[in-house]
Amino acid sequence: MNYWGIDDADAIAGYLAQESVAYGTAEGAWNERIGRQKWAALYMQGYEGWAEYRRLDFGVLLPCADGVLDGDGSVPSRMKYPLDEQTLNNANWTAATGGGADDLLTTKLWWDVN
Secondary structure (H helix, E strand, C coil): CCCCCCCCHHHHHHHHHCCCCCCCCCCCCHHHHHHHHHHHHCCCCHHHHHHHHHHHCCCCCCCCCCCCCCCCCCCCCCCCCCHHHHHHCHHHHHHHHCCCCCCCCCCCCCCCCC
C-alpha cells in the first residue's frame, strides 16, 4: 500500500483488520486466503498474478469481460508457443503439441492436475 502512495497507517490497519482480509477470518482454504492477497499485491504485474493464481490453484479468477480469448473463454491454463517455434523449430513444436492440436490456451500442463 505504501508503494501506491497510501501512507495513512490507520487506513492500512483498517484494511488489514477486515474479516475478509485477515488471514484468521477470511473465507476459504489457506491457498485462497494467500492467493487473494497476493493477487492484489501483484496489481500491474498481470503475468505474475496469473502465475500465482495457477500455482496456488485458488480458483476465483474470472475471465476478462471485454477480452477476446482464443479458446473457450475461460481463464487460460497456459500460453501458446510463440510463432517462432512453429517456423524455426517445427519438428520439436509438432512433437510437443501433437501437430498443434494441443497448443491451446486450455491445454493443461503436466503439473496442472486440477
